[in-house]
Amino acid sequence: MLCLHGASMRALILAVGSFSLVSVAGFAAHADSTTYEITLKGQTFTPAKLKVPAGTAFLIRMKNENDAPAEFESTDMKFEKIVAGHSEIVARVKPLPGGEFEFYDEYHEDVARGTVVSE
Amino acid sequence: MLAALIIVFREVVEAGLVVGIVLAATRSVGGSRLWTVAGIAGGVLGSCIVAAFAGVIASAFEGAGQELFNASILSIAVIMLTWHNIWMARHGRDLVQDLRDTGEAIVRGSKTLIALALVVGIAVLREGAEVVLFLYGIAITDGGSGLSLILGGFAGLIMGAGLSALTYLGLVRVPARHLFKVTSLMIAFLAAGMAAQAVVFLEQAGLVDIFGATAWNSSWLLPEKSIIGRVLHTLIGYSDQPTFLQLLVYLATLLVIFALTRSFAPQAKVQRA
Numbered sequence: 001m002l003c004l005h006g007a008s009m010r011a012l013i014l015a016v017g018s019f020s021l022v023s024v025a026g027f028a029a030h031a032d033s034t035t036y037e038i039t040l041k042g043q044t045f046t047p048a049k050l051k052v053p054a055g056t057a058f059l060i061r062m063k064n065e066n067d068a069p070a071e072f073e074s075t076d077m078k079f080e081k082i083v084a085g086h087s088e089i090v091a092r093v094k095p096l097p098g099g100e101f102e103f104y105d106e107y108h109e110d111v112a113r114g115t116v117v118s119e
Numbered sequence: 120m121l122a123a124l125i126i127v128f129r130e131v132v133e134a135g136l137v138v139g140i141v142l143a144a145t146r147s148v149g150g151s152r153l154w155t156v157a158g159i160a161g162g163v164l165g166s167c168i169v170a171a172f173a174g175v176i177a178s179a180f181e182g183a184g185q186e187l188f189n190a191s192i193l194s195i196a197v198i199m200l201t202w203h204n205i206w207m208a209r210h211g212r213d214l215v216q217d218l219r220d221t222g223e224a225i226v227r228g229s230k231t232l233i234a235l236a237l238v239v240g241i242a243v244l245r246e247g248a249e250v251v252l253f254l255y256g257i258a259i260t261d262g263g264s265g266l267s268l269i270l271g272g273f274a275g276l277i278m279g280a281g282l283s284a285l286t287y288l289g290l291v292r293v294p295a296r297h298l299f300k301v302t303s304l305m306i307a308f309l310a311a312g313m314a315a316q317a318v319v320f321l322e323q324a325g326l327v328d329i330f331g332a333t334a335w336n337s338s339w340l341l342p343e344k345s346i347i348g349r350v351l352h353t354l355i356g357y358s359d360q361p362t363f364l365q366l367l368v369y370l371a372t373l374l375v376i377f378a379l380t381r382s383f384a385p386q387a388k389v390q391r392a
Contacts, residue, residue, distance in 0.1 A: 067259055068255070068260045069173060069253075069256050071249060075342065075343070078323070082173050082177065082249060082252060084173040085256075087174040087177065089178075089185070091323075107253050
């Protein structure tokens with residue numbers, strides 16, 4: 001029993017170790033990207049429409065000015081972040097092809113929405 | 120009320136499925152229900168703590184705190200699930216034998232129960248904090264009209280519990296001698312999906328940037344955020360726009376788990392003393 005634990009733990013650590021190595025290998029990815037600012041007040045994003053150049057990675061700094069928390073999310077741009085009341089987060093967006101990409105506050109998905117226009 | 124129900128329900132789909140699978144996988148291990156409940160309780164408590172410190176976590180590690188936190192707890196879950204499958208490969212046969220002989224299972228699985236309770240706790244914690252914050256947000260902004268929303272939210276939670284029950288009841292219909300094989304397979308896919316999801320978070324944090332091209336886009340066919348998409352996302356790690364790295368880690372996790380369980384399984388022909 002004990003012997004199994006030792007052996008299986010070692011194997012596991014090895015597996016996790018190689019996984020971490022993969023992560024570290026890609027660590028050099030911190031490029032300085034343009035940051036766009038968006039504010040959420042009530043159920044309105046300002047600006048509700050962001051223009052970005054296509055094919056370039058960028059950041060969105062979302063400031064939540066409400067008391068209530070929000071969840072800043074985009075299915076199109078693949079991010080999902082909790083934003084506590086009166087605080088801000090930064091979402092990272094990969095280079096986009098041309099087109100329109102929606103973001104929203106998941107807690108008020110039907111009303112609190114905005115668009116990124118990539119061109 | 121319906122909107123709140125849907126929001127909460129889709130957040131608890133993952134936890135609901137995981138709880139059902141864990142309950143079925145440990146059905147014959149003494150004390151498994153207690154440990155599962157402990158895992159849920161721990162997850163709920165953890166959700167409240169994470170919700171309370173959401174702002175702090177988000178701004179940690181230069182804004183990558185949420186992603187790193189999620190990637191870390193997912194990695195722990197993957198390790199625990201892998202460990203459980205190894206344990207099951209070792210002892211599953213004994214458990215089935217004991218079930219046949221005495222109608223009772225041996226109470227020796229406490230270590231794997233701790234591992235799975237941790238997995239349950241993590242599954243609850245992952246989306247639990249969002250549910251807590253959602254309900255809290257309603258409570259402080261909508262005042263009196265918030266009551267029906269909160270009720271809707273709780274209805275969503277109950278539906279999540281119903282999903283657990285459904286998963287469990289479905290799985291226990293599988294004959295005992297196949298049950299461990301089925302649950303082990305499900306747990307392997309659960310783990311692979313979680314490992315791929317951990318990669319998503321590392322990619323979002325900007326910490327990993329290799330093989331980052333999108334492998335396919337099936338969002339037109341089955342959006343990952345739909346209820347069916349979420350169920351498949353949990354069960355087999357379905358993603359509508361995975362990167363090649365996610366795919367790679369997914370397959371690697373499956374391979375590692377299968378290789379490890381195979382190498383630790385007792386020889387088929389050897390009789391138990």
